[in-house]
Amino acid sequence: MTGSVVGARTQEQMRQRNLSEVLRRVHKDGAVSRAALGRRMGLNRSTIMDLTAELAAAGLVREGVPIGRGRAGRPSIVVMPEQGTLYGLAFDVAVDRLLAARVGLGGQVLDRREAVRPRAGVDLEDVVGVLATFGRELVDRAGPGALCVGVGASYCGLIRRADGTVRYGPHLGWVDQAFGAELAAGLGLGLPVEVGNEAHLGAIAEHVRGAGRDVDNLIYLHGDVGVGGGIIVGGKLLDGDGGYGCELGHMLVNPFDGRPCLCGSRGCLEAEVGEEALLDYAGRSGELVGRDGIRAVVALAGTGDARARDALDRVGDWLGVGVVNLINLFNPALVVFGGMLRDVYPGAASRVRARIDAHVLPVSRERVRLAVTALGDDTTLAGAAELAFANLLDNPLDTLATLR
Amino acid sequence: MTGSVVGARTQEQMRQRNLSEVLRRVHKDGAVSRAALGRRMGLNRSTIMDLTAELAAAGLVREGVPIGRGRAGRPSIVVMPEQGTLYGLAFDVAVDRLLAARVGLGGQVLDRREAVRPRAGVDLEDVVGVLATFGRELVDRAGPGALCVGVGASYCGLIRRADGTVRYGPHLGWVDQAFGAELAAGLGLGLPVEVGNEAHLGAIAEHVRGAGRDVDNLIYLHGDVGVGGGIIVGGKLLDGDGGYGCELGHMLVNPFDGRPCLCGSRGCLEAEVGEEALLDYAGRSGELVGRDGIRAVVALAGTGDARARDALDRVGDWLGVGVVNLINLFNPALVVFGGMLRDVYPGAASRVRARIDAHVLPVSRERVRLAVTALGDDTTLAGAAELAFANLLDNPLDTLATLR
Incomplete structure (x- = not known):
């Protein structure tokens, strides 16, 4: 009865969930051995090999032998995120500065731009103008082989997650401003911008890598x-x-x-x-x-x-x-x-x-x-990068297929 | 590759999870049609039929045609919890009373006992003595065909969930009292007593059926x-x-x-x-x-x-x-x-x-x-009943096999 009860749809869901879980762990922990992945996920050796091979074939991870391990015996293969080619754009509208960064899968900041922000009297157009310019520069410098997999932004105010609207930004005096949509338009990448509250994102960043x-x-x-x-x-x-x-x-x-x-x-x-x-x-x-x-x-x-x-x-x-x-x-x-x-x-x-x-x-x-x-003063930026990677980590193959 | 990636172990886990989810919904919602279950769980008709048939064969649910539905066409089969034979024991050490109840799968109170409790100067032995006597009476009156699937207790204090110890019970002046273990011994059913804080359990009860x-x-x-x-x-x-x-x-x-x-x-x-x-x-x-x-x-x-x-x-x-x-x-x-x-x-x-x-x-x-x-003044008692059912709902078939 087992097969019929599970059903084809849920089997496929389970496979996607396992791929997602492997990529999430590699993204969080950096280089990790297949053996450790299997142990932590409670999956056997051949299942883990199939999963990492599939992620490697899609260009999401790289497999290799760790360098400089002098131990005898067969070394366990290590799985690493493809941080050179897959990146997210992260933005941070903080109380005193505007930040933009290109962040590789795995969380490393590869390139960044920063501007001092006046404390008041800055409207949506100004902020989006600076950030979109930064973003386009970062994309240009990434080179033709690199792929932007998502865009996240941190904002110091109350955010409606569904559409990235700033419901209330006390310091800039913003009320119901379409920040996410405007920044997406300004970037022109054909990608939505996920926006989150800065402290929410800071908490996520501290949890994932702080x-x-x-x-x-x-x-x-x-x-x-x-x-x-x-x-x-x-x-x-x-x-x-x-x-x-x-x-x-x-x-x-x-x-x-x-x-x-x-x-x-x-x-x-x-x-x-x-x-x-x-x-x-x-x-x-x-x-x-x-x-x-x-x-x-x-x-x-x-x-x-x-x-x-x-x-x-x-x-x-x-x-x-x-x-x-x-x-x-x-x-x-x-x-x-x-x-x-x-x-x-x-x-x-x-x-x-x-x-x-x-x-x-x-x-x-x-x-x-x-x-x-x-994470010093990059906590909120690191949280924005997590937003940028969220879709890819939730659904690695489908998200990549849509992007390419 | 699908089959090998999922693996036998996770297929079995998925089946158990689906059985658990069906039983949980029937326990929460009472009589519910197979069609509605399938819709809510995103599973097709034959998968749901297999799941409910397996639960019915194990004596966890009953399937039937709803009474008094005058509509034309084939009626959808309704699935109900086996509340007559499967029950939990629920206890409540409230600030002013001691309560015990036999609660059927599905949440209905089938029988109950209550005693006024003095406000102070009541030690562990007194409380356990009263509750254990109540509990044994409730079990005796349940009849030979009925099966107790778990025991839960609500206590007005801070509880260590792992072993049911009252870390701090300000009103009775209890500190680090082995309430759960003592009540389990007093009942003599060979079942552990899961203990929870009364307000935590009240929240659960309001969420499940309040x-x-x-x-x-x-x-x-x-x-x-x-x-x-x-x-x-x-x-x-x-x-x-x-x-x-x-x-x-x-x-x-x-x-x-x-x-x-x-x-x-x-x-x-x-x-x-x-x-x-x-x-x-x-x-x-x-x-x-x-x-x-x-x-x-x-x-x-x-x-x-x-x-x-x-x-x-x-x-x-x-x-x-x-x-x-x-x-x-x-x-x-x-x-x-x-x-x-x-x-x-x-x-x-x-x-x-x-x-x-x-x-x-x-x-x-x-x-x-x-x-x-x-739920009136039965909120915390209803929460204790949810603790009693927790293992059965998490793992229906295994739990039942252990009990029988």
Whole structure:
């Protein structure tokens, strides 16, 4: 009865799923032996050989003997992503810069462009103009043998995933702007642009190739002017019913006396720990600004400036309240700080930890680690690259057939 | 190449997965036609017929023609769960009572026992003694042809899922008590007892057969003395890295002036909206107590008692802060109130909604519904029954073979 119950359609689905899983692992882990792949996927040797051979024939992976392995006996064949010819375009509209990169399958940045972005008064046309020019240059320089397999973009705002519309971009004042569609048109590659919220993408990047490679439950807090979040639950991004989940910057931590927030509310986490709060507490509002300003306050605190020290402590207290709530809610294995919080966290860690000790339930405190991003300021860009590769990884052969 | 790539092992896995999926749908939806099953699962007619025939031959489902359908043409065969012979035992250690029930496959309560539980000073032996006696009576009355397929228990505390240990039960003062193992020994059925946190199980029950049947992203808030939570994300319970997620009762909503909480912290959601807060604000602390006390305050507010009205408003304000944060974090389609919050929410709804209007981001406010539980006070018991059925639903034929 087995054969008839499975049915031809589901057999084919299973084969596609296995191909997808092999390519995903090679993309994530880099060079990996066939033996290790088989072990991790619970598949036998001949099945794995068939799968990797099929991916190699399609030009998605390369098989080879690892160089410099002096061990005796037959070496296990290693499978590597075809990073030289298959690439994704990744874009990042961050609070202070515009970024574009050509990223090879496997996640390596092969080429990149960057522009400083004014903090306000930048409309859709300006942003798309710069990014599309960057993108076309990157494609031109890739050479005729290379193939763009997808385009992803990170944006610091609320995104409707279905069509890449920016529903709300507080810093640029954008409301319902067709960013994804316009960038796709500007690039003229005949490919859609998948757009994601920067902190969601940061969480994905940390999970795939950053500080959270080995954990399936993590929280990523991304600071810039505001604070965004991405939450990985059981290995998947929590994106909520409409894709607008993880708005942890708008968690009310100080509901009745809080500082005003850009969202119109008061006492949101981002209002209490964002750039403005830190500079204001430090008495440097107006004088310092942006990422450099934040780094200056952190440096001042390190040299004994009392107001700067006090500012970091206050931000640490509120950040601690937010982190306590997130740990009690999600029982994560890891909390990662990125963006400007990468600079702030080390100086605020003792306050954050004191709150955790005081308020997190012991069962959830047992295992949680806190860390800064392992990908530096490229976290969100790396997440955009993951969006670019998503279709190829989900459906390797069909996606490639459509592209060629 | 298809056959070799799939491999015998994965074909068998696929068949088991399909059998599991059919049984799960029949368990959830009750009588369902083979045509509807095929449509929903994307399988053709003959594959579905094979699957349901195999489940029927094993005694897991029954197939039949629906009664009273007057329509012309060949009626579609309907598949029903074998609820008469296959049952689970479900237990509930709630804050004020001990419950036991025999629940048929498909979710119907076939028989039940209930005892009032003192609020404190009850040790593991007492609780297990009462529940095990109830359980043995329920098994005896089930008759010789019936088969117990699993045992689940709901407990109002933090549970280590792996072995059913109560890590922390604040109301009974339990720490690291081997509840699951002791109850299993007391029942003497040779079956393990799966134990879950009451609010986690409430969330599962609301998702499977309650107010959230049709949504995959929901939050369940369960009030008793404290407040617990269960969160379903993408159709699955968020249980965190150690199984201790969703402790939303210990979200800090009032971090610097808050009421003391049983957990040792201050200003936790449960300290601000729990039974004690409501009775205290109403000026009825010491006079009224428990669920009846809460209902009395709600009734007083309804008849114009100013202090009772004020108490409901204050609780509504803090409950609103908690709900705002949950909606901003999870972007759920539904928030369900159960336990004593089932009584409190209707009288506090306007305050909760005012907070949502003031503080939730528009994109997340667009779709969220708020409701009280559709399963009354049996929500947590129904969740325990789902634990009892979990193994059978995951692996129908193997589980049954082990049991018989």
